[in-house]
Amino acid sequence: MTDTPHPARVYQGPIGGLPPQTQVMTDRAVFTEAYAVIPKGVMRDIVTSYFPFWRDTRAWILARPLTGFAETFSQYILEIAPGGGSDAPEPDAGAQGVLFVTAGAVVVTLDGADHALEPGGYAYLPAGSGWTIRNAGDAPATLHWVRKRYRAVPGLDAPEAFFTNETRVAPVAMPGTDGRWATTRFVDPSDLRHDMHVNIVTFEPGACIPFAETHVMEHGLYVLEGKAVYRLNKDWVEVEAGDFMWLRAFCPQACYAGGPWRFRYLLYKDVNRHAELPGGFG
Template sequence: MTTYAVPRDGLPGQTELHTGRAIFTDAYVVIPRGVLSDITTSYLPGWADTRLWVLARPMTGFSETFSQYVLEVMPGGGSDTPETDPEAEAVLFMLAGRAELTLPDGQHTMAEGGYAFLPPGLPWKFRATGQKAAKFIWIRKRYQPAPGVEVPEAFVTNEQDHSPAAMPRTGGRWATTRFVQPLDMRHDMHVNIVTLQRGAVIPFEETHVMEHGLYVLQGKAVYKLNTDWVEVEAGDFMWLRAFCPQACYAGGPGPFRYLLYKDVNRHARLGGVFGR
């Protein structure tokens, strides 16, 4: 069974040496797993027995199109009214534990690798059902309608039900697990899983309009972020602003894998972040 990195409980001991890797710049941010401790958690109204780490939120010089959380929901905890913004769409990705996701079409069991897309305005409920805490990523974006384009429907699936697609000329060493087809214009964001085998590379500095949020699920790598090479590992989060140059060397000994957010398929907003 595939396992995914989650925040650690507790705080570092008083005798530990400070060796943090946290970086905050106008071009990129690295929030290492080691700083996702008990003291950096937050809470949400309407969620019982739940705490979360806010990895990204819209603000000046940081995320512009999305917010991203890691939630820890204790057994029996959850929410009947999780989303308060009727314009927000979401992707949920299960890192650990089990939960029940209730949608208008019924109840869906979520376990490790579970993935759900939730369109704006859809009522949903979430309840942790296992013996241990349910831990999952919640990505939220204000949906951007387009003329003549329908809002996509909700779906629930699991990573194990999808085969990674090899990137061209890589022999499968660099592959992407896609949950939405790239040419489906209904979707204005993609949340994929990227896998780089040991020693594989992203061999050029990608420089593009899409903003990124990357949560490292497994492994370690050296990532090129703007002008810097930065070591990252399982449980780290990276934010890359639009047009931030990026490349990667996977470090091994196993595969390097991350959950990748990007905004797609829409005109660039004019007159501010949300065009208002």
């Protein structure tokens, strides 16, 4: 018996289009008090959004701050047509961003320098950095855009912009897993200037999170490759490439990678800051 060969690296994107009238409506989409699952089958043309000052671009808004749910971030999938993009993409001067390209190519310009990003390309863009973006190619480009308001700390400098590709970042194996569970970390966890991490988590077939993680960090998880059974609060939910999971703070979570290929997802989490307290005493 031989192992099933793993396909070349590919990043799942939205399906788009519109299902036929004959399709059964039952799906895996769910929104609860602790988590939401947006499966790839509901990311259709009819739910896209358009933004001011963006040319030939549409977006699937996967997450936005909701009072009483997840409150720290927003996450979009952008589809930029050839010639599209923006000279004023970020309307909030206090918002930092991460871009991760899954198809096509874009050019991000910052401080007069052009940075080409192809599939696997990653950019960290500090708050107020004044970046621009364009699709200079002849095919549509698809990318994730994660946004979070930066929480500055007196005495700590703000982090600088950087551009890379996941192929240039070695995954770090979780202790005791023989490399079957690993994280591609684009930022050093000990760098306290950063108040969010956007990483890639990889599980080999059969690997798992062997306990119910329950913690303060909010999560956005977009499945890039493979499939798994994911524990979300009290439920086990089957997910696959193209699905998005949205978790509020303290939602218990675990997973089991079902194979036959590796299971990989893009992960957002808020980190490195005190819990904000309401009000105060004079």
